[in-house]
Amino acid sequence: MHAAQVMNLSQLLAQTAKLHPDRPGVIRGNDVWTWREIDNRVNAMCQALTDLGVVKGDRILTQSRNCLQTLELAWVAFRLGCVWVPTNFRLTPDEVAYLGASSGASVMVYEDVFADHVDAVKRESGDVRLVIAIGAARVGEHSYEVLVDKHLGCDFAPAEVSENDPCWFFYTSGTTGRPKAGVLTHGQMAFVVTNHLADLIPGTNEFDVSAVVAPLSHGAGIHMLLNVARGAANVLMPSEKLDAQVFWQLVEKHRVTNVFTVPTIVKVLVEHPSVDEYDHSSLKFMIYAGAPMYRADQKLALQKLGRVLVQYFGLGEVTGCITVLPPHMHSANDEDPNANIGSCGRPRTGMEVAILDKDMKRLPTGEVGEICVRGPAVLLGYHNNSEATEKALKGGWFHTGDLGRVDERGLLYITGRESDMYISGGSNVYPREVEEVLLTHPAVLEVAVLGVPDPKWGEVGVAVVVRRPDAEEVTPEQLFAHLEGRCAKYRWPREFFFWESLPKSGYGKITKKDVRAMLVERGEIGG
Known part of the structure; x- marks a missing residue:
């Protein structure tokens, strides 16, 4: 019996472009691109890359700050059946060279301020045969915008994919010192998008607006997929440097409804005087992940913004899907039973969380052990690293390396880390x-x-x-x-x-x- 093929993830963009062609998809400063324009540009780049010899399974390394093209490249890779390999733009040339070599990337797309990174990748890896510049291209390179302009208006059929076809190498550092590429697949990501929409930003539609404050290479990129799936506009910050006043200005101007960020950024935003100068009543969900939040910071955010905080606990290997603490389970009042102080929430929909001992046995309620998780959001494995894959997925569970306990309601509390991270x-x-x-x-x-x-x-x-x-x-x-x-x-x-x-x-x-x-x-x- 043959399993049915799965949807190519890029259909999320195509469906939104058909349904809401003239609604804004990406906003940056005074520039606005509609969903139709973005979808057309993605088709154009897919055709350009195909003409240049790119085929299904090729890896596309991206070194760029947040911009329209960075967002588009995720969808270009998905539509081609290629693998998107985005880097954290803050990495050094040598660090990116390792990612290029270890991923086996044959295409590198870079923002023109990162020429040194391209040179380092080419020194380290003989696989890169095609270099495309966002901005000014050097000799022997292609210009992103020239390629798009040349092919605008073409129709491009997405590659046929199966559930386990990779679409994203999500680089996550390991305690061995070298980053590992978590393999995310089309089937897995279809579940992740659905899960995130259900648990993090329920009810999101084309009238919603998301502010993008973190790099699209990691968690913010996953969050971008959700907003595209529902037709919610993505507002890009004018600079990679966080300016709290500019953020709150944009929230008021665009009536921003959701934002994905980390506790330290939430702290900066709510402690800045401008939080009281602009209207942020449109905000429904301020999602924070990546670390626990100090209770004092949590209380201040709740006092300033109301019940809009959403906490989730999750690693790149499980695409952020372990637990969630939604707005109604937060409270600024320590006496409120809904405050759930210290908890990172309940298991995500469709995911199972267990506390296991070193012999892989479940521990009773309240006892501390390793936090393990299983379900459709777990990565396929690590690219070219069977030893790390076997260790991480031992016994049919993904092992987080974090220690924690669950209470009688099944809420999770993180108590520490097994690793030194x-x-x-x-x-x-x-x-x-x-x-x-x-x-x-x-x-x-x-x-x-x-x-x-x-x-x-x-x-x-x-x-x-x-x-x-x-x-x-x-x-x-x-x-x-x-x-x-x-x-x-x-x-x-x-x-x-x-x-x-x-x-x-x-x-x-x-x-x-x-x-x-x-x-x-x-x-x-x-x-």
Whole structure:
């Protein structure tokens, strides 16, 4: 018996363009593109790429800040049956070169301010045969807009796809220090879009408006798919730098109804005086994910905005679908039974959450163990990494590496992490990645990076360094200079401490819990 094919995900855009051709799809400043225009541009780029030899299964690496073309490229990849490989635009050229090589990308589309990234990718990988510039193209490259203009008006039939055909490599860092490509598929993403619409922004339609404040390469890109599916306009910020006043101006001007963000950005937005200067009564859903929110920050947001907060817990590997805490389960009143303080919510529709012990047995209500999840939102696996796939999906569950417990109602509470990962400003930081860069400095013998609480960013990194005995004195300034260009700034430690030695286990492994305890003991961090 043969399974039926699934919908090519790009049909979501095509359906919306037919239903609401003249409604705004993307707004940036004074520029407005309708759904028909966007769909036509996507068709044009699909035809251009096909003429240039791009075929189903090819990977399209994208290095760009948020713009119309970045949004379009997701749909171009889906429609072609290709795989979208978006990068976090803040990554260094070397970091992006690794993504290009490991993904096997044959096409690279880049915003013209990132020429160094293209050169680095081409040095690292022999697979890239086609380079397309958003903006000014260099010799041997194609111009995105020239390609679109040349093919406007063409009709393009989407590739036939099956449930497990990949459509997106969602890069997620691992504790091994190198990012891994989570393989997201057409079948999986059809479920994810439906699930997100049901659980995060229910009732969304073509009269809604979404403000895009985070990079489309990750969670905000997933959120964009939902708004496209329902015909809600996407308002892009004028710059990648967050300006709270501009944000609230845009909320008032466009009557924004939903926004996807992280706790640190919510904090910045609601603490800024402009929150009281503009009308934000249109806002229905302010979704925050990526890290827990401090209760004080949560209360202030609820006081300023009303019951519009939606929290969800989810990793890239499960496309954000683990739990949700909807608006009615938030309250600024600590005595309100609906406040659910400290919880990240109930299991997502169609997903199952379990707390398992090290033997894969379910733990009773209230006991702490590893948070595991199963259901249609779980990734197919990691690209070219069977060992990591097997470990993550052991026993038929996706293992989050986070520790938590559930209460008698099934609400989840996260208590800690098995790994050393910490979350700074909503971005996952894996210390080993930073440690590996610091260890390439000639004066560094050993280093331990760990996250410590921070009132603004949630957590920030600190690094404890042991100098090589034969090396010259090394300063924090020299180590920051060493990180420049080798490691994205959001991963940098905030502070360096220099010790004679680091505590180790009987196996010679640095014991971070002892490092943390000694930092507190020495008064170098708070207890």
